[in-house]
Amino acid sequence: MMALYINWDFDSEIINIYGFPLKYYGLLFACGLLLCMYILKRIYRRENLKDSAHEALFIYGIVGIFVGARLGHCFFYDFDYYSKNLLEIILPIKKTLNGEYKFIGYAGLASHGGTIGLITSLYLYSKKYEIKYLKILDLIAIVAPLGATFIRLANLMNSEMIGNPTTMPWAFIFSRIDNIPRHPAQLYEAISYLIIFIIVFTIYKTKNIKLGNGFMFGLAISLIFTMRILIEFVKINQVEFENGMKLNMGQILSIPFIIIGIYFMGKNLTRKETK
Structure with a gap:
């Protein structure tokens, strides 16, 4: 029976240059973002929006996602x-036991915080x-599930956010x-988000x-966060305080988005066009 299982033993680091690691997480995050921007460029042209507006979107998007995701992790999960x-x-950085600081990269990012940060930016x-x-939210919603797909693949490469034990x-x-x-x-989650992207697109x-x-x-957000709630039932809790909770933090935070x-x-x- 063991032979049927997939042995996942990927090193999260691709290469380490003088103590600065290049990780699959960062690479997949960047690839997902660039692919989304490429698709959005075509959408912008279809909607007769200026190229300059598309170019600026990259900065607004990445700052909003990253700042929101970082703050979301720090405040929602490990305050x-x-x-x-x-x-x-x-x-x-992270403080070691001997009081020194070590470069570790941004290890904690929360998707709910990233969504809030993006909507704000x-x-x-x-x-x-x-x-x-609302128009720009609609356009971003077309590619957001695709970006989420790459993030979950990055989590897979990191062997994080793993599921509960199973004999499947x-x-x-x-x-x-x-x-x-x-x-x-x-x-x-990655497969679910890819399907949502195909539907919305x-x-x-x-x-x-x-x-x-x-x-x-x-x-887009109702489908994404509905799947998030459902799949959380087969995932281990991310933080200790979730143990014993009927719904974990990820599920609770998903409800308002739905x-x-x-x-x-x-x-x-009820109305063809929102005013």
Whole structure:
């Protein structure tokens, strides 16, 4: 039976140059972002939006995602530690037992925080470039599930966010963690988000249904965070305080996004165009 399982033994580092590691996480994060920007460039041209606005979107997007994801991890998942080590929130370092600081990269990023950060930065972007806020949210929502796909593949390469033990034949043994067959929860999410991307992108391309501003945004976030809630049931808890909770932090934080998504979709079912 063990022969059926997939032995996952990837080193998270691709190369280490003088103590500065290049990791699969960073590479996949960058690849996902660049692919999303490429698709968005074509979408911008289709929507007759300026190239200069697309170029600026990269800066607004990456700052919003990264700052939000970092703060989300520090405040939602490990506030007790980071409240006592404020420097580590903004710098990619960690204090060792002997009191020295070591470069480790930004090891903690939370998707819910990244979503909040992106939505916030896009508001500032919409004001600067005079694009309707809901319109830009719709355009970003088309590629957001694809970006999330790459992030979960990055988690897989890091052997993090692993699943509960299972005897399913497609189980992964994350040998850098333990020798227990587990659900490849990262892969479940990556596949789910890829399917969501295909659905949302197809709806946008066909435009057989007249949709008001905000519908694509509502559809994408409601589907993404519904899948997040469901897949969390086969994942181990990320932090100790989640033990004993009926819903973990990731599931609790997903609920408001689903409600917001349903609101915007429902709004479009009653009115063709949001004002």
